[in-house]
């Protein structure tokens with residue numbers, strides 16, 4: 001399963017980056033190709049709200065603004081699973097993540113299944129991570145915003161994970177394990193699970 005991690009942070013050594021690295025390691029340990037992009041390193045403007053409110057996004061499902069969104073949109077189409085990692089700003093995803101979500105939603109959530117159009121993310125698994133500060137205030141509302149958007153995009157959210165500086169150590173393991181589970185779940189044939197007919201014992205968690 002090709003998994004694309006989309007994160008957003010100006011801090012290469014911050015909590016968001018650490019969450020992205022934990023996700024990448026989980027994907028790799030699940031024997032899946034991992035790709036990571038940082039929205040803060042891309043030029044993605046906010047939606048320009050063309051014409052009377054709709055641009056080409058509504059009918060062509062392509063944004064008419066020409067910037068880094070176009071190539072990222074193509075990369076998203078190639079991916080089979082996703083991780084979205086954002087710092088919590090004012091109880092919401094970061095501004096670059098919100099601008100990206102806004103434009104992606106206009107292109108993908110406008111597809112009409114009745115007309116044979118399907119959102120690029122439809123049915124694909126996704127993990128959402130909110131990296132908060134000391135208080136963790138607003139981490140849940142941040143994840144709720146992400147849930148709302150991903151539901152509109154038709155993604156199959158695999159997990160929602162909040163991390164604070166206090167919970168960092170064990171939540172980085174959770175992120176790793178979530179991606180390991182997400183990537184390996186896709187490789188499990190249901191009949192094999194039935195034949196096994198038993199629960200696996202809880203394994204000891206890796207220590208970092």
Ligand SMILES: Cc1cc2nc3c(=O)[nH]c(=O)nc-3n(C[C@H](O)[C@H](O)[C@H](O)COP(=O)(O)O)c2cc1C
Nearest residue numbers: 009014015016087088089090091132133136137138
């Ligand atoms: C503009 C701004 C708003 C923030 N708002 C919140 C918040 O509402 N709740 C919270 O717990 N932390 C908040 N923080 C702290 C960040 O979420 C936290 O430091 C996060 O780990 C930053 O990620 P980074 O290490 O990748 O930069 C805010 C930080 C900034 C810069």
